[in-house]
Amino acid sequence: MTSELRKPAWEALHQVIDPELDEPITDLGFVRSLEVTESGEVEVHxxxxxxxxxxxxxxxxxxxxxxxxxxxxxxACVVVELDDHHDSELINAGLAADAGYRDTFPGEADEDLEELRATFRRKAHAAAMERVLTRLLKDRPELAEEDLHAITVADLPDEPATRSLLNRRAAVGFDNSASALVLVDDAGDPCTPEQVPFRLRFARATRISVEGNSHFCRGLLRTRYPGSAADQAPRATTSGGRAS
Known part of the structure; x- marks a missing residue:
């Protein structure tokens, strides 16, 4: 059973996303160890x-x-522990007791985890939207920047960046039908041609921040844990674009 469960366990961990960096914890090298026993017990550090x-x-x-x-x-049983963190003891005790975030940090946790997820899902969507639309401007030189307000899901090429954007749209509850407009604000409302430059600049700043934080954190992990570079998957690079 060990070999049968190890692969799905790793694939499951790949679904866990660092909310700030918008990458799987497996790609970032945040999974220190994964142990699976014959009886179905899973322990992750x-x-x-x-x-x-x-x-x-x-x-x-x-x-x-x-x-x-x-x-x-x-x-049959799951143990997840966070190593070498200043709140490891509190976090690990809360996880073991299934206490939830607020009960793990009583008096300190003002923001619900779902609110936190929602905030970073919006940022991930903005970054993915900017990647796709900036690439579209590069690949279709007949498009002016203000034309982006009319681009629909059906206009997007079938490629990994588009599929990533559609996943992030679904995560924030936006329509993914063929006629749905791609360039929207954080509430899902469409932009007028006049609003396009501001929205695109804002989304670009968000994307650059996310990618910069990812690069920085990957480097810190490699410094803190020598040899951890082997556990990190390369981050997909953003294609260049016209607007800056």
């Missing part, structure tokens, strides 16, 4: 780039890891 990474992000990722592993058929 996570690591982060620094000991002072935000506790809410840390708890969210560890909690999500426990949830996805529990959902695997044949898994």
């Amino acid at each position: 996570l690591r982060l780039p620094t000991s002072f990474c935000a506790p809410n992000f840390a708890y969210l990722m560890a909690s999500d890891a426990k949830d996805v592993l529990r959902a695997i058929p044949g898994v």
Whole structure:
């Protein structure tokens, strides 16, 4: 059973996304170890780039890891622990007791984890939207920037960046039908031609911030844990675009 469960366990962990960096924890090298026993017990240890990474992000990722592993058929017991964090003891105790974030940090957790997820899902959507539309401007030189307000899902090429955008649109509850407009604000409302430059610049700033944080955190992890570079998957690079 060990070999049968290890692959689905790793695939499940790949579904857990760092909310700030918008990448799977498996690609980032945050999974320090994964052990699966013959009786279906799964134990995972996570690591982060620094000991002072935000506790809410840390708890969210560890909690999500426990949830996805529990959902695997044949898994009998799941233990997820966060190593080398200044709140490891609190977080690990909360995870073991299924206490939830607010009860793990009583008096400190003002923001619900679902609110946190929603905030970073909107950022991930904005970054993915900018990637796709900037690439579209490059590939279709007849398009002016203001023309982007009329681009629909059906106008997008069938490629990984588009599929990534559609996944992020679905995560925030936006329409993915063929006639749905691509360039929208955080509430899903369409932009006028006059609003396009501002919205695109804002989305570009968000994307650059996400990618910059990812690069920085990957480097910190490699410094903190020598040899961890082998556990990191290359991040897909953003295609160049016309607007800056």
